[in-house]
Amino acid sequence: MAKPGYGKRSAPDQQASRPGDFTQLPPREAYLASLIDRLPENAAMDAKTLAKAQPLYGQQAVRSALNELGRAGHLRRVRRRIPPSEGETGTRWVFHTFWSGTARDDEWWARAVEGDAGDVTPEAVVEEAVADDVVRPSEAYDVLAHLGLREPRLALSAADCAALEEQAGEWLDRGMSPDQLSQALVSGLPEQVHSPRGFLRRRLVDKMPPERAVPPPARAPRTLIECTDCRVPGRPEALPGGLCQACRGGSDGGSTQRTVMRSATVEARAAEVRALIRTVATARQVV
Template sequence: MDNHNLSAPTCAQPLNPRGITHINARHTTRYTVVGNHLTQHRDLSLTAIGLACHIQSLPSGTRVDIKTLAARFPEGETRIAAALRELEAHGYLARTRQRLPSGRIVTHTVSYNQPVAAAEPKPPTTPRQPRQATSPSQPTAPAPEPEPEREEAEPAPTPKAPLPEPWTPDLESHRTATILLATLHHHDRRLVLSERDVRRLAPAVAAWLERGLSPDAVHHALVSNLPPRPRYPANLIAYRLTEFLPPQAPPPAPPVDETALPRLRLHSCEGCEHAIRTPAPGAYCHDCREAGAGTATAA
């Protein structure tokens, strides 16, 4: 009987790959960088993730309303509206309604590719360990695949004190306050407020206007020295409106009512017998005093 050859190759095993295999080609044109915090989000639906990737790939100025997206994709208006609400709830989208000078109401949409990109301290990096040499007979254990990072939502800060309100509500001041809040993003695109936030904060701005400040002064107080990455612009504006409220100016003094002053009684002038108002009898009128003064000077 022949000896068993230990160096003979084993039988071919059937290919049984586990998981996905990536074959990546480098893009040089027409590509969009999307973070794994979106593509591997655990709370968003697949429709919302795909819709967010599509919106981030569009150039600025492209319409992304529900009817336009429903005409582009087969999901329909109901599923697209639900996906937009998901993205808005997780900070990837912000929508505000604005009234044009013509009176028409339009929706302004802002897309964020990194909604929770806060200036958080990075974990310390460990020094790189030298690679250990392995013998050919010792198999190398495959490195475990890192789990996708899940970003936790930070609780929204709320102002401690209640928002100020005007003493006497004025429709014109409220209209000016609404326009001022709805156009804050013209100065800084991060200050996009929802319609609900504008309605909530408008009385506080009207209270500032009631205290004698001009709209430009209120605007400067709200947008100056902003933090690098404001997460919650509505709460930031509410905090400034509450904590930086200017003092109430004292009311102007009422005009003097001359009719309420006590009037002197009429008495006869000792020189010409004309009636004059004096505190007591025995006084002279202006003309008699001038004549008496002139005579006394000539003497």
């Protein structure tokens, strides 16, 4: 809140707030307009305060947005001259930001401000730019911060995002993507959302997705089967009938082929032995 006598002043003869009041504005201006529209009377509306009150835009971006909102007919900055109190000298000024959720033209603003504020002169408020520390937000905080761009009725302050961050993060921990989380929060809204923070807290609880089923860790096999024939080890399903694929090659399980191969090997070895015997016998006869 601003000091007494300063801050936001609602312009007279406004229409009731409705969904879509600011859809004609660019996303940044619509987001900030929705935030300002919900501020109470006499709330501070300088760029520094508004930059701290929401998570998306810094002071320079807020200044630019306020200028655009003024051009669009939603805002006028004025100062009112206050007569000096008894014993005081000089001129005192009180600064107000007049706000209208309904866009107005210059003539309307001139009449409204003159009638409400008396002797006023439009004047830009110069604030000292203060560099804030840059801290990268979490993915959940970022989703919450951008909701106001998708749906102005859900524009949140920085404090709101911080308060809801843990619950939103649990959605992401349960396998929801940032886009899915954002869609779940903005879909099916009522015509008016009076408290975005309270509404989203309830929705985050009521629509919380189930926890992801964690598959049991794969256990290392405790027992392996060996092929009855060649003794190659393998899982039971890989050795039907107790034989590996190679040993099951023929209709007889491969035994005929293995018998033929073994017979050929024995015959070859026998021939080598016979030749060796003949060689030895010949050598003895020569001696």
